[in-house]
Amino acid sequence: MRLTxxxxxxxxxxxxxxxxAATAYVSNEKDDSISVIDLDSLEVTATLDxxxxxxxxxxxxxxxxxxxxxxxxxRVQVMDLATRTIIKELPSGADPEQFALHPNDRWLYIxxxxxxxxxxxxxxxxxxLAQIEVGVEPEGMxxxxxxxxxxxxxxxxxxxxxxxxxxxxxxxNTLVDQRPRHxxxxxxxxxxxxxxxxxxxxxxxxxxxxxVLKVLNFAIKGVHPDKVQPVGVKLSDxxxxxxxxxxxxxxxxxxxxxxxxxxxxxxxxxxxxxxAFTPDQKRLLTTNGVSGDVSVIxxxxxKVTKSIKVGRYPWGVVVTP
Amino acid sequence: MTAYWxxxxxxxxxxxxRFVLQRSRFLSALVRPLLWLLVFAAGFRAALGIAIxxxxxxxxxxxxxxxxxxxxxxxxxxGMQGSLSMVYDREMGSMRVLLTSPLPRAFLLAAxxxxxxxxxxxxxYAFLAIAWVYxxxxxxxxxxxxxxxxxxxxxxxxxxxxxxxNGIRQLENFAGVMNFVIFPxxxxxxxxxxLWKMRESSEWLYWLCAxxxxxxxxxxxxxxxxxxxxxxxxxxxxxxxxxLTLLAVASFNPQHAALRKVG
Numbered sequence: 001m002r003l004t005x006x007x008x009x010x011x012x013x014x015x016x017x018x019x020x021a022a023t024a025y026v027s028n029e030k031d032d033s034i035s036v037i038d039l040d041s042l043e044v045t046a047t048l049d050x051x052x053x054x055x056x057x058x059x060x061x062x063x064x065x066x067x068x069x070x071x072x073x074x075r076v077q078v079m080d081l082a083t084r085t086i087i088k089e090l091p092s093g094a095d096p097e098q099f100a101l102h103p104n105d106r107w108l109y110i111x112x113x114x115x116x117x118x119x120x121x122x123x124x125x126x127x128x129l130a131q132i133e134v135g136v137e138p139e140g141m142x143x144x145x146x147x148x149x150x151x152x153x154x155x156x157x158x159x160x161x162x163x164x165x166x167x168x169x170x171x172x173n174t175l176v177d178q179r180p181r182h183x184x185x186x187x188x189x190x191x192x193x194x195x196x197x198x199x200x201x202x203x204x205x206x207x208x209x210x211x212v213l214k215v216l217n218f219a220i221k222g223v224h225p226d227k228v229q230p231v232g233v234k235l236s237d238x239x240x241x242x243x244x245x246x247x248x249x250x251x252x253x254x255x256x257x258x259x260x261x262x263x264x265x266x267x268x269x270x271x272x273x274x275x276a277f278t279p280d281q282k283r284l285l286t287t288n289g290v291s292g293d294v295s296v297i298x299x300x301x302x303k304v305t306k307s308i309k310v311g312r313y314p315w316g317v318v319v320t321p
Numbered sequence: 322m323t324a325y326w327x328x329x330x331x332x333x334x335x336x337x338x339r340f341v342l343q344r345s346r347f348l349s350a351l352v353r354p355l356l357w358l359l360v361f362a363a364g365f366r367a368a369l370g371i372a373i374x375x376x377x378x379x380x381x382x383x384x385x386x387x388x389x390x391x392x393x394x395x396x397x398x399x400g401m402q403g404s405l406s407m408v409y410d411r412e413m414g415s416m417r418v419l420l421t422s423p424l425p426r427a428f429l430l431a432a433x434x435x436x437x438x439x440x441x442x443x444x445x446y447a448f449l450a451i452a453w454v455y456x457x458x459x460x461x462x463x464x465x466x467x468x469x470x471x472x473x474x475x476x477x478x479x480x481x482x483x484x485x486x487n488g489i490r491q492l493e494n495f496a497g498v499m500n501f502v503i504f505p506x507x508x509x510x511x512x513x514x515x516l517w518k519m520r521e522s523s524e525w526l527y528w529l530c531a532x533x534x535x536x537x538x539x540x541x542x543x544x545x546x547x548x549x550x551x552x553x554x555x556x557x558x559x560x561x562x563x564x565l566t567l568l569a570v571a572s573f574n575p576q577h578a579a580l581r582k583v584g
Contacts, residue, residue, distance in 0.1 A: 250380070267380050295379055307379040 022278050024285055024319045025066055026294055027054035028311030034068070034079075035294075035310035037285075039278060039319070042296065042306055048084055051077050056098040056141075057316035060123075061105045066318065067123070069096040069110070076110060076121070081320065090126055093119035098182070100141040100150065102165060109150045109163070111138040118152050118161075120168055130168035134161040140182040144207065145189040153180035153194060160194055162210060174210055177201045182274075184233040186257075193242060195230035202230050202244055204260065216244075216255060220265045223249045232274035236281055236299065243284055243297075245272040252286055252295075254302055266304050268295035273314070279321040287314040328424050329432045336436035339406075340443070350398065350444045351451070354391035358452060362387050374515050376549040388457045389543035390512025392445045392467075393474055397535065399444065400478030401503055403437035404486035427570045434483060434566065438475035445471055463546040470545035473558050474538040480565035487572045510536040511543075534561050 024037040028047075032054065036046040051070025054077075058067040066079040069092070076092040076099065079085065092099075093112035096119075100109045107129065110119045118138060120130040135154025143150045143165070150163040158180060162172040177199025184193045191213065192205045202216040218228045229247035235257060236242075242255040251265040252272060269288025272295070276285050284297040288307070294314060295307045340347060362384040373380060410416035419429060449464060459467075485498055507513075509526075510533045520527035530536055534557065541554035 267382060269380060291380075293373075304379045307373055 022319055022321055024276065024294070024317055025057060026285075026287055026310050026314045027057050027068065027316040028313060029053055029055055029289070029315045030312035032070075033311050034066075035314070036084075037294065037308060037310070039283070042308055044308065044310060046084070047311065048079070050079070050086065051075055051089075055315045056096070057318045058099060058101050058108075059318050059320060060101070061103075063320045067099065067101070067108065069099055069316075071095050071097055071113075076108065078123070088126065090121050090123060091119075091128055092121065093117055093128075093131065097139055098141045100143045102143050102150070103145065103147040107143075107165070109141050109143060109152070111141050111152060113137050113139060113155075116154070118150070118163065120150075132161075132163055132168060132170055134170065135159050135173075140180060140194070142183040142185055142192070144185050144192075145187060148189075149207065151183050151185075151192060151194075153183055155179045155181060155197075158196070158199075160192075160205070172210055174205065174212070176203045176212075177215070181231050182233050184235055186235055186239065187237050188239075193233045193235065195233050195244060197229045197231055197247065200225065200228045200230065202233060202242075202255075214260050216260060216262070218244070218246060218249075218253050218262065218265075220246070220249055220251050223251070232272070232286075234275040234277060234284060236277070238281070241299070243275055245275055245286060247271055247273070248290075250288075252284075252297065264302055266297055266302065268297075268304055269293045269307055274316055276317040276319045278319050285317050285319065287317050289313045289315060324424060325428065328422060328429070329435070332419075332429070332432045333436040333439060336433075336440050340440045346402075347444065347447075350395055351448055353398065354394055354448050355451060357387065357391050357394070358384055358455065358457075374517075376544045376547040376551075384452075384455070385457050386515070387513055388449070388452050388459075389546055390510070390539045391452075392448060392471065393512060393535065393539045393542055394507060395445050395448055396438075396441050396471065396475045396478050396538075397503060397507060399437060399441040400475065400480075400482040401485070401498055402482075403434075403479050404482030404489070404498070407433075407483060407486040408489050426573065430483065430570050430573060431566065434476055434479040434569075437479045437482075438472060441475045441479075442468070442471055445475075459546040460548055463548050466548055467542055467545040470541045470555075473555075473562060474542060477534070477538060477558050477562040477565065480562055480569050483569040484565055484572065487569060506533060506535040509533050510539055512536075512539045534558070 022039040026035040032052050034048040035044050038045045050068050051073035053072040054068050055071050056069035068077040070077050074094050076090040077086045078088045080087045092110045095114040096110045097113050098111050106122050106124050108121045108123050116136050118132045118134050134152050135157025137155035138152050139155050140153035150165050152161045158178050160174040164171045176194050177196030179198040180194050181197045182195045192207050194203045204214040206213050227249045230244050231247050232245035234243045242257045244253040248271050250270050254264040255262050268286045269291035271289040273287045273289050282299050286295045292312050293307045293309050296305050298305050365383040509529050519530050537554040537557045540551050541558050544551035
């Protein structure tokens, strides 16, 4: 009887632990795998085989499904996180790299880098709803919080392409600096942040007018300006900070999202690509491609507290509660 | 027992007064590591941001890397300067006054070592405070955890200084100590470069650094500052401190200077 009680207590304890511990999923571009990191112990607890060259990652709104851009498999894979198995593959178009999920939790907007297209797929019916012609080498993809806009960046045309999601039509283009790679809407959807890798800048735009509000430049002491190549951008929900991953500069820039002042540069691993917040937004994870690790930034103190070895060339990252 | 305490207090007080009265000595002890930190390390700021080295959990800049080594550099110079003061004391006769005390000579010398070590610690913490303001910020508890490590290293280096001073007959010979003891100990250690970097350039250089006691001293302090215990370094430093103190006390001969003068 005592043993049974003890077993129940242990099982309950374990269940609670797994229920509260946030988990990070990191795509390893060169290993065709996903590293699973327990964010309590900050250790890799599992490595899951997926399609070829996994890059962009997304979660369904209920955090049960993980969408994976398997770029060289020309597929978006859907993983059930309860069983950690691929349950289906969506027709994504060629070479999917980044994608965004509409707030309706169905429409996936996928950049097809080789075909200069954005493919819209219904993640429930697996149907391709539309293919929209955009600029050359489309990459960054974001959908506004109200679901009205899907914005794509094209790396060679150097433009942001505004897609009206009601009609799935391209309605406007905005020229930004060279090689735009990532776009991110603020939580209230009023402003859009777009990084330009070769231009070395981040452009902040007013969404209603689609006009440029501010262009941010970065300069790190002791790092050659050519190495400052902004890629991933993450905005804190409280509107306080914007974090910009600066690629081969091996730093993440911390920007005051209200004044656009650059507050600090945080040293992380080599070639930092993308980032994800923990659910409480107290920590930010960065994927460092060349050094093959994930750095953990404490958001309150703005300090890098740990770097965790994952697979080869980590690229995308998402966190579940 | 009171006599021992009084004697220890007296010796520490004398070192303290000497430290307070010689402000330039305090400043020069600080200027040296600060030049390394603010000037030398500035040029290599990003040089180490490419690998994670124990005990650091993430990537660090070069200035963060060299702070423990520079803290130990203060102890090294002070340990050697302690030996200089011993030669001076012997030549000027104040050591003989001290040795007229009825207490055992071993205790007197150990007290002298401890006094030098304690004064050195003040300088190290002054340096760590400036480094903190500059942006090199180990965990706050690490500063406390490093205290016993720093004390042990200070004792080790003071004992080495005392042993050396026993072999020095004249004050002028101290320049030799700089060239043949301080510089090799400091440069052939992990104070400025991690051992794996040394290994990249040459295997024998790596081994020289790996067996250098100062490397173990630096690693003991580095790990303690980041709340880790480097057991090997601790055992080596503790063992060496005991051995060097014994040798220094056994070989101590206050007659050196007097004999030379008579001769």
